[in-house]
Amino acid sequence: MRLRIPTSTLIIWTSPAIIGLTMLLSILYGAKSIDMNTIRDALFHFDPGNVDHQIIMRSRIPRAVGALLIGAFLAISGALMQGMTRNYLASPSIMGVTDGSAFAITIGMIFLPNSSNLEMILYSFVGSTLSIVIVFGLSLLLPGGLSPIKMAIIGTIIGTFLSSVSAALAIYFQISQNISFWYNARLHQMDPTLIKLAIPFAIVGILIALWASKSISILALGEDVAMGLGQNTMMIKFVTTLSVVILTGISVALAGKIGFVGLIVPHIARFLIGLDYKWIIPCSGLLGGIFLALCDVLSRFLNYPFEMPIGVVTALIGVPFFLYLTRTKGGGKFE
Numbered sequence: 202m203r204l205r206i207p208t209s210t211l212i213i214w215t216s217p218a219i220i221g222l223t224m225l226l227s228i229l230y231g232a233k234s235i236d237m238n239t240i241r242d243a244l245f246h247f248d249p250g251n252v253d254h255q256i257i258m259r260s261r262i263p264r265a266v267g268a269l270l271i272g273a274f275l276a277i278s279g280a281l282m283q284g285m286t287r288n289y290l291a292s293p294s295i296m297g298v299t300d301g302s303a304f305a306i307t308i309g310m311i312f313l314p315n316s317s318n319l320e321m322i323l324y325s326f327v328g329s330t331l332s333i334v335i336v337f338g339l340s341l342l343l344p345g346g347l348s349p350i351k352m353a354i355i356g357t358i359i360g361t362f363l364s365s366v367s368a369a370l371a372i373y374f375q376i377s378q379n380i381s382f383w384y385n386a387r388l389h390q391m392d393p394t395l396i397k398l399a400i401p402f403a404i405v406g407i408l409i410a411l412w413a414s415k416s417i418s419i420l421a422l423g424e425d426v427a428m429g430l431g432q433n434t435m436m437i438k439f440v441t442t443l444s445v446v447i448l449t450g451i452s453v454a455l456a457g458k459i460g461f462v463g464l465i466v467p468h469i470a471r472f473l474i475g476l477d478y479k480w481i482i483p484c485s486g487l488l489g490g491i492f493l494a495l496c497d498v499l500s501r502f503l504n505y506p507f508e509m510p511i512g513v514v515t516a517l518i519g520v521p522f523f524l525y526l527t528r529t530k531g532g533g534k535f536e
Contacts, residue, residue, distance in 0.1 A: 209474045212484045220494075227261060227268065227497060230501060231508075232507075239253045243257040260391075264391045265497075267388060267391040267455055271455055272489040273486040274403060274451055275448070275493070276489020277407065279293060279464055281410055284418070284420065284441075285421075287421055290352070290523070291349070292461070293329075293463045294463060297360030298332050298360075299360070301330075301333070303364070304332075304364070305327045305331065307370055309321060318394060321454050322398065322454045325450035325451070325453050326446055328450070329446040350527065368384075386459045387457065391455065392455075395454065395455060399451045405447060406448040407444075407448070407486070413440050414481075416432055419432050421476065459493070459511060459512055460512060461515045461516060464526075466489040470484045493511075496514045496518070499514055
């Protein structure tokens with residue numbers, strides 16, 4: 202009798218090796234290639250006067266770690282949003298959540314220019330909350346606004362509006378160069394101090410997501426079914442939204458707006474694993490981190506020796522995937 206290993210178990214057990222390989226590729230390749238001996242020396246015998254050691258420790262390792270974390274946070278956020286709303290198009294970028302975070306950071310940079318890294322993260326949380334409230338509020342008010350395509354349209358409109366206002370304010374107050382980081386997602390400028398500061402918030406957001414995972418599996422069956430099974434749907438939605446706000450806010454504060462990760466990866470996880478969010482959420486996190494880190498590596502070769510913005514790479518994959526979903530699933534909610 203052949204032993205069958207569940208796909209979720211296979212993903213969880215093989216992901217550390219894949220993550221390690223992805224990090225190695227991220228450290229090895231770029232505008233300047235670095236050999237394995239130099240990486241080993243930088244890790245165990247760091248020389249501050251060696252330029253290659255500085256590149257590895259100050260740039261490439263933080264960049265690889267940041268890409269893995271941001272990909273995981275966005276993928277988990279997307280999985281939570283899709284499960285909570287039963288909307289196959291829900292994701293932080295399409296629903297305008299990332300634009301809200303960047304908008305709040307823009308406001309903070311204009312009126313509170315000496316804000317600390319912690320305060321920037323808090324501004325990002327506020328912006329995420331603002332955009333979610335606006336998008337879901339309008340969806341509830343408009344006829345048929347809760348359908349997947351209409352919610353996506355509303356989210357795109359709100360996100361575009363917030364992004365345009367941010368750009369106008371940045372030009373008027375002459376901070377366009379400073380704010381461009383949050384709109385172009387420059388992973389190569391990853392701040393190790395900001396990563397360390399974001400980790401405690403991320404742990405809270407992920408723990409909330411894991412705690413709510415069983416309830417989200419029930420909620421994904423439909424609100425009436427969930428209420429019939431004794432679920433407090435309002436509390437589940439509040440807790441889920443809190444996790445999305447935290448994880449998306451951290452992602453934008455770390456590296457700016459990155460689209461489509463939260464749309465693509467949860468669908469891949471559901472295809473591989475099934476509909477149990479107890480497994481979808483952690484597997485989405487692992488797959489999302491690997492996906493974005495590999496996209497980051499790919500971005501270094503598409504226009505070598507120059508780098509392609511990471512948002513362009515994710516869009517090249519995400520836009521066809523978005524069109525595929527709208528064509529195959531139409532306007533209904535996923536089952």
